[in-house]
Each structure stands twice: as structure tokens, then as C-alpha cells.
Amino acid sequence: MNKESARKKAKELIAKMSTEEKVSQLLYEAPAIPRLGIGEYNWWNEALHGVARAGRAAVFPQAIGLGASFDPLMVRQVGSMVGQEGRIKNEIYRSEGRRGIYQGLTFWSPNINIVRDPRWGRAHEAYGEDPFLTSAIGTAFVRGVQGEDPEHLQAAACAKHFAVHSGPEATRHGFNAEVSEQDLRQTYLPAFEHLVKDADVAGVMSAYNAVNGVPSSCSSYLLRDILRGEWGFDGYTVSDCGAVHDIFERHHFTDTKVEAAGRAVSAGCNLNCGSMYGYLLEALQKGFVTEEAIDEALENLWTVRFRLDMEGDADGAQTVDRWLRLSPKLYRLEEQAAEESLVLLKNDGILPLKNPERIAVIGPNARSVSVLEGNYHGTSDHYVTLLEGIRAEFAGSQVLGADGCHLYKAQIEAMSHVPDDQLGEALALARACDVTVLCLGLDPSIEGELGDASNEYGAGDKPSLLLPESQRRLLHAVLDASDRVIVVLLSGGAIDLQEDDERISALVQAWYPGALGGKAVAGLLSGRVNPTGRLPVTFYHNHQVSWDFEDYSMKGKTYRYFEGRPRYPFGFGLSYRYLQLSEARMEDECVHVLACNPHSAAVAMPLQIYVSWNNPSLAAPLRQLAGVTMIRLQAGEQKEIRIPIDSYWLSLVDEKGHRVPHEGEILFTIGDHQPDERSCELSHEPLLRLSFKAD
């Protein structure tokens, strides 16, 4: 139902509840209240890139890969499929009387934190390092998930983690992120602001960490003043799981658990993922929270539940029929999204591969299903690993697969102390084949979340941007054995191959590409797929990441502030075929540009519009992405493209955190890639430049 009716109904319901009943409804495992006709509901559900942890579901590329698509329209379709499949799965579970965790419709996705540091283990859950791109992709995803029918909330998205959250994982429960008002408003908050204002996101999750001394889950500055006051948010808020407990136990911000629970609700944290709100009755008695604050939280929560209409009868058989009718669309979009997520970083001409007789497909990620999934994933029933994809794609070639080495240990299976136990085989295969595809990188057991990732790398963060040593040795040795080596990196972010980067023939960044990732990568290798993905994060040289991991100042970080020359810059990526651009102009707050496809096949190319400030009155980023769109032209087609530019992204933030419309000259750079020397050199396309004087 619509918001207004839902809120009215929520108020009526709350008026009938006892205080004990009220408190019970503020926990994520909200119990049934039979006397009020209320069923139980579990608020904890996940759908980062497909309905997650609930069994069979589409597995789209991990979020960072969706960011790499630079294609909000496609991501909106992904979101829409997630919402539709989520509703189907919810009905299926309900038809069997199940209302447990991961079976509901309040998805705690997306993760729109800014990838401030490439070492962060959860970086792959986010859309990259740029506030604009994160806003654009995140908004598209949320709109897709929630649908756009004001009378019907398809599913509820939730923007997380609010705010200023990007590692380290190991200390996250007690960490205090110190951030200037300028960085807060210029970098960390814009995506949240846009998801609230532009996508009407139904939920916001508060982070584990404190921001400038106040734990996020009891920060009325964040949860009331900014979120509801400035931005007009009217949805529900939820603590990250265990975050209310952290207020007392790890941040030592309150003297008791009771106070922590009370202050969290008072500060505007509506729902507790955890059990601390069990202390709320005591907190009420002790004056740490008022019944009005509890009612307010309840109203926000129950408005969302009513908007979701989850109480009707569900017919399992009919729902499975609906699911099967949806399946072909899900498959097609899994494949398209995977294709669009791939970033071709280097190609000396070896790609596309021309009828190789023998292909060696080597590496610990060649036959891994885990690297297709990433984290917070569903379970596909039609995974295609890289090895399987390449074998199917190159049906006329002999394809030889081998692990070559363990993902990060010295040996694969040897019981005695022989490092690189299967390296010899890998080298012999590389020597004997026309071309070697090395499938390297990390996997979600190496980079991830505190508690999820369990290995020598520690809490989930990465110690550096280098490959694990076993893989460095494999890469180096294979390069000594063959001069036709293509590296496919499966990882959530930047990997620096160091000097070996110069020796490889081609480099594909494939992230965690989802169920059909192997088919997509194989299509790129064969040329069936024209790569269009672009980097949503800077790929630094390892030595360039020398700042303190706990330093939340943006100075010198990300393409917007980093003045060095990275290995591969933000926005970079090669295609086999490009569109030609010309005649750029600014009109009605839109960039207009003429795009032409000179090829005899349909071609897509992402258009990137960067702004930079001439003599800015305030400290400004070096440049700022302010527009993206995927241009798709038929063979020979020519078309004028119009991209609206939101003046928000032309404005700058002063030291006190006030956003000030910029008044000087702004330079627009329009094309593929950002205006960086190296990327220009490699883009094969001149970038159009446009100067614009705001008034």
C-alpha cells in the first residue's frame, strides 16, 4: 500500500500495543502478536547482487562489477530482477509457513560506502571510490529493487553503512573514524543523500564505527539531523548487526547496555540487529529513552511492513510457475551484467583470440565457483566457471585446465614440504599450448568481512595489493615459459602485478562476475563480447598505498585527490570497438554530444563526463565524475546523446561542510576515460573538452 495509508495503519496498530509488545517489535526477529493478528517477521535479509543466502537465486556480478559497468540503466534492471525474484522467494517460503532469516523482503542492500582504501576487505561489496558513480549505480539499484509504483513497494532496499565506513575490518567494532566536515559532505555522504532523495530508499543501516567520537548507531547528528532533518528521510533505520552492543562494549560510549539501547533508539536507530533492545523496558524506566521515541521507531518500521504487503496467502505452485517464467530473463541479465562488468586493462593485440589450437587454462581460480559468487550471494543452479566457459566457447580448440598452485598456500595437496607442488605441470602445459589463460586473484575467503574470511590474511582486509606469493611465483614462472599469457584477475579490487604486468599480453579484470561469469569471460576472450567495463576504483601501484589504513582523510586518495600516476586509472578500460564522439555542447544543464558507430556491428560504449574547476574558490577535487551513460548504437548509426548534469556535482563543500554552488569556470571532459595522460594515450579516442562558466 502507499506510504500514507501504511503510516496511518501503523499508528493504529501501535496504539493497540502494550509497551512489552512494542519493544519486541524493535528487534530484527520480530515475534508474532496473535492477539493483534501480526505474524512473525525477520528483518534480516540480503540481496547485494541477487537474493542472497535464501537458496536458489540469480547471482549477478558482485557489486563492484556492477559499478564497473558504468551503466545505471542495466543496474536498474538488475535491481528490478532482485526485487521480483525476492518477492517470489518470499511467497514461496511463506507458502511453506517459513518466515525466517533471509526469507523476507527488507533487503539490507546496497552497500554504498566509498572505497577509500583498496585494502578494505569489503570493498567489493561497494560500487567503487567515486561519490557520483556510487550515487548513480546505487540509485538505479534501489529504484529497481523497490519498483516505482507508489501504491506498491516491491521490496525494501537499505543503504549501508551509515556512515564513513571502509575498514579496517579487524577493529571495526570499536573504531572511530575521524573525518573533516568537508570530506564528510564532499565524499562520504553524497551517495546516502542521493539514495534518500532520488531513490526514496526504504532503509538506512548505521555503521559499526564511531564518527568523530560518536558511535553511528547512537548518533543523532547522523540519524536525525542529517538523515531526516536535512534530507527528509522517512523510512526505517537499523543498526548493523551487533552495533548497539558495540556502543557499550567496544566504544565504551555508555556505562551500561541499558543506556546503550536507550540512547540508540533516542538517537533514531529504529531496529536492532542484535538483542540489545531487549533492555529497552529497563531503559524506559531509567529515562534513557521515551515511549514517544519508541513509538516513532515502531511507526517507521511498521510503515515499511505495511507498504510491503507481506501478509496475504501465498500459493507455492503458482509462484514457482511465475519464477520459471521469469527465469529466462534472469539468465539473460546474469549474462549481460557479467559481460558489462569485465574490464580489459591491457591488450597487446592477442585478443580476441584467433582459433588457438590449444589453450592452457591455469590457476587456482580457473574452476572456482566461489569466485563467481563473491560474498552475500545467492546459489545458482547453472554456474559456469572460467574453465567451463572457455571450453564451451572454444569448442574447436583443445582446452587443458590445471590449478597450477593453491590460492595462497605454498602447496595444493602435498603432504611433505615441497612448495609449488604442481607448478611443473603448469609450466609444461604453458609451453605446449598456443596461449595460456592464467586465472589468478583472490576469493571471498581471502578478502571479505571480519568473521567471514578465515585465513592467513587476517580479518578479511588485504595486507597489500600484491597477489598471494604462491600466485606470484606461478605467474612469474609461466611468463618465463610462454610469451603468450593472458591474465584474468578475479578479485574485488586493485591487484598490482608489478613488473610482470609488463610481460603479460593481456589483462582482464573480472571481479566476482556471478553465475555466468565464465561464459562472459570466454566471450571476451573470443571477441563475441566487446568489453565495455571501466574501473570504478583506482588501480594503484602497490607502493603508492602507503597511508595509514585508519586515515579517513581523502587527501591523496582516489582519482579525485591522488596526484600520482597509478598503474590503471579510475574510469579506464579498453574495448575492441569504440564509438566516435564529436560536437559536444552544453545546453539546458545537459551535455549534448554526437556519437557515431563506424563499425559494421552494434557497439556500446560508456560515456564519462568529468568536471574540473579552474581556480576554484574552495578546495576542490582534481576532477569529479558528473555524468555516465551507456551509449548503444546499431551498425553505422549516428545519434545525439543528451546527458543531464546535476548542478550538485558542480558545487563544492567548504571547510564547515556547507555545499556552495561553484561560480567560476568549469571544464567538462567528455568521452571514454578520465582526462588522464596515460588513459588518453590508451583510449584510441580523443576526449572532447568543453568549458562552461556557471553563473
Add this chain to the structure above:
Amino acid sequence: MNKESARKKAKELIAKMSTEEKVSQLLYEAPAIPRLGIGEYNWWNEALHGVARAGRAAVFPQAIGLGASFDPLMVRQVGSMVGQEGRIKNEIYRSEGRRGIYQGLTFWSPNINIVRDPRWGRAHEAYGEDPFLTSAIGTAFVRGVQGEDPEHLQAAACAKHFAVHSGPEATRHGFNAEVSEQDLRQTYLPAFEHLVKDADVAGVMSAYNAVNGVPSSCSSYLLRDILRGEWGFDGYTVSDCGAVHDIFERHHFTDTKVEAAGRAVSAGCNLNCGSMYGYLLEALQKGFVTEEAIDEALENLWTVRFRLDMEGDADGAQTVDRWLRLSPKLYRLEEQAAEESLVLLKNDGILPLKNPERIAVIGPNARSVSVLEGNYHGTSDHYVTLLEGIRAEFAGSQVLGADGCHLYKAQIEAMSHVPDDQLGEALALARACDVTVLCLGLDPSIEGELGDASNEYGAGDKPSLLLPESQRRLLHAVLDASDRVIVVLLSGGAIDLQEDDERISALVQAWYPGALGGKAVAGLLSGRVNPTGRLPVTFYHNHQVSWDFEDYSMKGKTYRYFEGRPRYPFGFGLSYRYLQLSEARMEDECVHVLACNPHSAAVAMPLQIYVSWNNPSLAAPLRQLAGVTMIRLQAGEQKEIRIPIDSYWLSLVDEKGHRVPHEGEILFTIGDHQPDERSCELSHEPLLRLSFKAD
């Protein structure tokens, strides 16, 4: 080279060695001796069902599945492929200068222990519970691996674990198996005897356990008197890994490590998998071993190394070419072996499946690669899981896969305490589909070897024959939801589904079926494959396995001594099509029988010949398998089949362990299945009976 030349060369070499050099060569990681032109060699290599732990290799069905084929000729081909691929892999590693563990040609396979107890975690490494079948399959495997060219040992097999070894795993390092001479000779030793005498197996591995008080690795009764004295073994012996250490540390059979090392060599244990023979110099000084005993051990070892001709130059590229030419044969045999390993235990007529519109493929083993591999496995580059196989086989149907439950935990991915978190989805799918294929069972992380298996089930043995609870709940609930349920069990041995066995429509025992297992299972379901596998172990009712796991008496155990009615008997298995048998007669120590194929397609059927004794003079088994062969007839073909019967299997063993030719009347039962009421009833074919009076 041939044995004689090799032994001569070995003697010459040993004569040049210092005592220190001699000792160094008795360790499994034998170092190079440059002054004698000797390279390093690692004796530890595995090839239980394909070259194992050495990277890319064919993965044939786990040993128990090879046993289930009842087809020694096919298993001989498997052995031959293992030997050929092993040699290729050895040359590939040598071409890269690698001589580490798992890269050599002395394979510590097969495992020919008798599956005395279905709870044994390593039961799936063996060929079943019957001495004859184990001898026949084991002999075929070894002949295949080693080749039959007296001038050239293709690879060296090794019979293990000598002797009387079948669990428990948890206590194996200090366990004393108490066994009567009668059981020893009638049950535990025959397979070893046959591998030595009929297959000329190159190696024998001594077990961890003691036998009647003497640790196997220092038992001169086993290693000298029986093995070399009685059977004429002239190969090498090796301790199981760590077993020499166990003599002192776990069996407390010697006072020092030095004595343990010395006594092991003295007793005839030639090679040490471990490091204890590092004490041999000290043991020499202290008189626990003589230099002659050391020379004898060296001679056996170096004779095998010279017979294997592993020192020449290896050309990697040419070897990879050879490998690729072999690959189609490897693939075909992987598929054939998988097909022949499958045992159809129940079919109410649902199979073969007739054009189902929708198939639900549910269960924790549906998309598992680990269940294809079993343990001691190689790595395939073309696995086909059950789900993948079924999807490909039923291309005209909608195939929906879901895990349904975790293999043994209460939940798959839920963070809160909701058991059976994905059961609801499984039930909805089962209701919405024409038929449900439930892929249940164990995997090598649940049943296996001490140290390998790491789960709640303990050391690798099974607590019972029941499915893990999570799967029992899934099975039961799915049966409530659908009346068309086919269960495919992937496990290394007997599973008792209890009352739910009565409710399922069909039951397929698939063991751990190898790389192409999913394709083979799908072929059985569609009818493309006519199942011919038969049980190599008794499938007891769970309550029937009530004896002490440590009791090594054969009384009441296995089909030869068990008088109850099991759930499915040894030798049992259904086919879609059978051959007709008639006109059985005994002539020239052979059974002759006329086989006829009344069908319009080629049909194969395993022939089983059991003997039983009328009024035996000695304690005799209830019955004894004494002949197997796979009969293959073209459509309409009729053929007289001739199966030699070795009088060994007609003889009986007295209480002192002497094998005595039997003199009374012997009843031969010839057909498919053993002469058990239930199996006869189900076989659809009358069994031919033949009475024979030996003189």
C-alpha cells in the same frame, strides 16, 4: 628393464654405497647421490582411482565403485590408463626438473583391505567386503597399472594395508587387531596373496595396526614368513606413513625409536614413509639391525627403481602431445567406469524417466564436485556434477536445482538459529515439479581417513548407517510433499534410509563416481544407460550393525557370514534389461553357461557365480563368490560363456590357518545376484543351480 637385470644392477649399485648412503635410500624422500649418478626420488605417490594429488588427471570412480562394476576387464583398462597417464605425468614433471611427492611412479594403490565394517571411514577406498571380488578387481587393477611387459614396468602398484586393517580410524596408530588364523587366511589375506601371485604386484604396504600383538611394520610373520616365504613376493615393502614411529610411540612395542627402526628393517619393512629410518645407523651400532638386512631392503627398492626406467631425459612438449592423444580414451573410460559403477537398488517403474516437464534436483550433493572426487583423487578439468549432468541429459525439461539443506549442519547459511533454513524452498520445488531427484549421502569430508575428515562425525568413521540428520529431515519432508521422489545416494558405502526407503520411488547408489559421474547418473535416469552395477558390500539395516567396531572376527559379518536379511544384499542391483541364462554345466574347472540377449539393443549383465558347501568338513562361509564376468551381447545374440573357477575358492581354511581342498559336494549358483531369497525375487531372472562333487 626386466627383474633380473634390475636386481643385478641394484646389487652393483649398493656395493658402491657407504652405509650412510644406504640408510638415506631407505627413506621415502630418497636423496640424490651425485657421485653415483643417482637422482633424488620420492616414493610417495598415489593413484587409487586415477593419478592422484599430482594435478590434472583422469578421475575414475572411487575404488568401491570400481568394485561395484563386477567387471575386472574394465577395471584392468582403468589400471592401464592410470599407468599410462602416470608415466606421462612423471615425464612432464621430470621435464621441468621436478621429482617431488606425487610426481613419481611408485603408486601406493590399491587398497585391498576387506570392508569388515560398514562404519569404516576408508571403506570407499577398497573394493568391498568379499575376498574373491577384491582379489579379482585388485588383480585386474594392478595388471593394468604395471603393464604386462616383463621388460618394462609401466608403473609400480602397491597393495595396502598389510594386514587386517579396517578401522577404527581414531585409534589406528596404536590399535591391535585380534584375529583368528582361520579368519586371517579365509578372509583377510587372500586378496594380498592373489595380488602377489597373480599380478606380481611390485609393492606391499604394512598397516598401522598390530596384528595379534605385533605391529604390522615389524612383523616378520607377515612380512617375511607369509609374504616372501609362502607367496614368493620379490618386490618392495613400505611402512604406512608414520607406522614405524607408531611401533615405539603408540604400540609401545619397543623401548626406543632406534629399536623400532632397526626391528622394522629386520622384520622386512624395506622403506620408511616417515623419518624413523634416520635412526638406522644407531640401530646398526646397537645391533637392532644388520647391514645385510639393510642391503636386502635396498636391493628390493632399487630393483623396482631400475625396472621403472625413470632416469632418461624427458621431453615435455612431446609428452604433452602424447597426453592429448590419450585424452579421448581417458574421457571415454571415465564415463564407462562411472556408468558401470552405479547400482540401481530400487525402481517402482518411475525409471527410466519419460520426458518430465520439470525436474527438481535437490540436495547437498547435487552440485558438489567433492562427491565426484572421493578421496585420493586427481583433478579433472571437465567435471560434470549431478545437476549439470541432469540438465544436459534432460535438455527438453526445466531443471531446477537447490541445495535443500547442508550436508550435515542444521543450516546452510543462516546467521540466526533457524534450522532447515532452505527446506521450505525445497518443498515448494518438489511440489511444483513432476519428479524430484534428491542427491543425498556423505562426502569425503565426512567419511575418510584420520586427519583428512574434519567434522562432527569425528575421525572419519561413521557413527551409524543413517544419513546426517539434516538430510533425514529433508528426505522425510520431501516425501511428504511429493510421491515421485528418486534418491541418488553418493556415499562410500551402506546408508540406511529406514522407513523412508519404502516411500521413495527409486534408489540409485552412486558411490563417488568420478569426473563424469553426473553424466553417468543422468544417463541412468533417462534410460540411456542400462545400470549393471552390483553391491560389493552388504547394505545392512542400521540396527543390524551392532557388533563392536574393534571386533575383527568375521562371525556374523558380511554376506559370507551374516544370517540376517539386510536391506540390500551383497551382489544385488537392478538393470532395465537382463540377459537370459540357461544350460549351465561344469567342465574342465570352468562353468559354462548359455547367455542370450532377447532385446533389440546390446545388453551387458554381470554374471556372478557363488559356491556353497553341502555338509562341509570345516567351518565354511554361508556362500562365497567364486567367479565374476561381465557378459556383453549384441541384440539377439546368443553365446556360450566360459568362466574358470579357481579351486582356491572352493577350498576352506581350518582353525590353524591351513587351506584344505574341499572334498564334499559344492553347490554352484550361477546368475545375477547371490542366492538370497530377496535378491532372487527381485532379479527378474531365475538363477541356475549346479551341483558339483570335487574329488
